[in-house]
Amino acid sequence: MNVKTCLVASGVFALAMLSGCAGPALRGTGDLGVVIERASGSVQIVDTTRMMTLATVQGLGDLSHASVVYGRDGRHAYVFGRDGGLSKVDLLKGVIAHRVMQAGNSIGGAVSQDGSLVAAQNYAPGGVKVFRADTLELLADVPSTYGPNGERAKVVGLADAPGNRFVWSLFDAGEIWVGDFSNPREPRIEKYKNIGREPYDGLITPNGRYYLAGLFGEDGLALLDLWHPERGVRRILDGYGKGQEKLPVFKMPHLRGWAVAGRYAYLPAIGRHEVLVVDTETWAEVARVAVASQPVFVMARPDGRQVWVNFAFPDNSQVQVIDTETRQVIKRLEPGKTVLHMEFSPRGESVWISARDDNRVVVYDTTSFARRAELAAQAPSGIFFTARAARIGF
Numbered sequence: 381m382n383v384k385t386c387l388v389a390s391g392v393f394a395l396a397m398l399s400g401c402a403g404p405a406l407r408g409t410g411d412l413g414v415v416i417e418r419a420s421g422s423v424q425i426v427d428t429t430r431m432m433t434l435a436t437v438q439g440l441g442d443l444s445h446a447s448v449v450y451g452r453d454g455r456h457a458y459v460f461g462r463d464g465g466l467s468k469v470d471l472l473k474g475v476i477a478h479r480v481m482q483a484g485n486s487i488g489g490a491v492s493q494d495g496s497l498v499a500a501q502n503y504a505p506g507g508v509k510v511f512r513a514d515t516l517e518l519l520a521d522v523p524s525t526y527g528p529n530g531e532r533a534k535v536v537g538l539a540d541a542p543g544n545r546f547v548w549s550l551f552d553a554g555e556i557w558v559g560d561f562s563n564p565r566e567p568r569i570e571k572y573k574n575i576g577r578e579p580y581d582g583l584i585t586p587n588g589r590y591y592l593a594g595l596f597g598e599d600g601l602a603l604l605d606l607w608h609p610e611r612g613v614r615r616i617l618d619g620y621g622k623g624q625e626k627l628p629v630f631k632m633p634h635l636r637g638w639a640v641a642g643r644y645a646y647l648p649a650i651g652r653h654e655v656l657v658v659d660t661e662t663w664a665e666v667a668r669v670a671v672a673s674q675p676v677f678v679m680a681r682p683d684g685r686q687v688w689v690n691f692a693f694p695d696n697s698q699v700q701v702i703d704t705e706t707r708q709v710i711k712r713l714e715p716g717k718t719v720l721h722m723e724f725s726p727r728g729e730s731v732w733i734s735a736r737d738d739n740r741v742v743v744y745d746t747t748s749f750a751r752r753a754e755l756a757a758q759a760p761s762g763i764f765f766t767a768r769a770a771r772i773g774f
Contacts, residue, residue: 409454410726412471413765415734415741416459417758418443423459424757425471428725428732428765431743431753435474441465446762447488450769451513452495457764458513460486466500468516471766478516482509490540493772497564499538499546506532508548510564519564526553537582537593537635539773541606549579549593549602556582556593556604556613575602575613583635584773585645585660592616594635596650603663616663620649620656633676633692636773641684641704648675648689655689657707667707671700677721680704681746682728690719690733699733701749711749715742720760726767734760 411429417436421443425435440446442463449458456477459467464483467476484504491498491513499510507523524533533550541547546559556575560568577597584591584606593602600618605611633648640646644666645658655678657667673695680687687702696718701711716735723732730752733742736759743753768774 407472409471409766411766412454413723413732413763414448414457414459414469414471415732415755415757415760416443416446416448416762416764418446418736418761419759421461422758423448423457423469424755424760425469425474426732426755428730431730431755433755433757437469437474437476439476439479440467440469443761445487448762448764449489449491449498449774450764450766451491451498452769454766454769456513457766458489458491458498460489460500462486464502464504466498466511466516480511480516480518482511482518487536488538490538490546490773491769492540492544492546492561493542494544497544497561499540499561501535501538501548503534506534508535508538508546508559510546510559510561510567520561520567522557522559522567522569524550524553524557526550526555536580539582539584539591541584541591542588542772545606547582547584547591547604547606549575549582551578551580551596554579554597556591556602558591558604558606558609570609572604572613576600576615581633581635583639583645586640586772588772590660592635592645594633594647594650599650601647614663617647617656617658617665620665633674633678638680638774639678639687641680641687644704646678646680646687646702646704648678655687655702669702669707669709671702671709672698672712679722679724681724681731682726686746688722688731690722696720697735713744713749715744716740721762723763723765726765732763734763736760 415424422438424433441461445462447460457469464486468478470477483502486502489500498513510520533552537549556572558570576595579593580596582593591604603614647656655669673691675689689700699713703710715733717737721734741755
């Protein structure tokens with residue numbers, strides 16, 4: 381049997397053991413991840429240890445605002461496309477295992493605590509759909525209906541919470557909903573109304589206790605304690621920009637659990653050149669860090685010692701690093717044109733940064749800030765590593 385026959389069909393990686401058609405080498409998934417190639421509707425499967433591309437998977441649709449979450453074993457990536465496509469990608473085989481078109485416009489999702497469910501948040505028609513993680517069979521459809529006329533709101537900020545719950549916000553309605561999917565065909569939905577104008581994204585703290593919704597329509601955030609939901613939603617950082625002229629917002633910032641470093645959350649201020657530092661025990665602002673421009677992603681290194689920040693147009697070719705002990709910017713980097721996303725290796729010794737308009741991903745050492753590697757990619761955007769599989773809110 382020749383080498384060509386050994387490699388047929390399966391999408392195995394180039395590192396396959398070819399002797400005697402033995403098949404692909406056995407490996408784990410802990411050092412794998414995906415890079416979104418937004419222009420071509422594809423993802424690269426990458427090895428974070430060797431800093432190399434293993435395979436490219438095509439046919440994932442519109443990835444102009446793609447997001448990825450992982451099954452609990454880290455083998456399967458769930459890719460949410462802007463066209464409403466939900467694709468389950470097998471990282472070991474380098475193929476699409478399942479794919480469904482589940483909405484008209486989707487911007488992300490989450491996997492349940494027990495790993496059995498995957499939820500998608502949808503702009504259009506508006507709502508949350510929940511699927512079996514193994515087969516992508518639809519189990520629940522929760523429309524985001526609100527108001528006397530039965531309109532449907534855009535869903536944002538979807539996050540997984542303990543107890544097989546999902547939490548999400550309704551942009552148009554100014555509401556937070558908590559869904560208990562212990563019985564996924566009959567979910568129980570709690571609705572918290574009048575939480576503030578235009579919640580645009582949300583994060584859940586790494587311990588799964590608090591859900592925060594950022595508010596685009598006003599200064600402040602909405603906080604829900606999931607240990608004590610009966611206390612309702614609390615406003616924090618109310619009027620953090622009071623008395624200051626707001627700048628035009630060129631790109632909506634993102635809130636996610638990876639902005640929490642130790643007991644402090646580092647949050648992008650809307651319309652300001654600042655990162656807000658918040659004590660997660662009191663939820664009071666304790667500091668502000670002046671940065672170069674409007675922050676988009678604010679991400680803490682896994683050990684919490686550094687926070688890396690990228691920016692909206694026209695300053696989106698640079699990245700700044702904040703030392704969390706001094707709360708000062710200690711480094712400015714220029715990875716390339718139009719930096720869209722960053723992702724730390726599982727233990728934080730390196731960070732991967734996508735430079736969309738230079739068609740490359742740059743890997744930096746987080747101690748020396750030296751460039752460790754560059755990978756070619758077609759208009760790369762989001763970078764997602766399998767270490768997310770074991771973390772709440774990722």
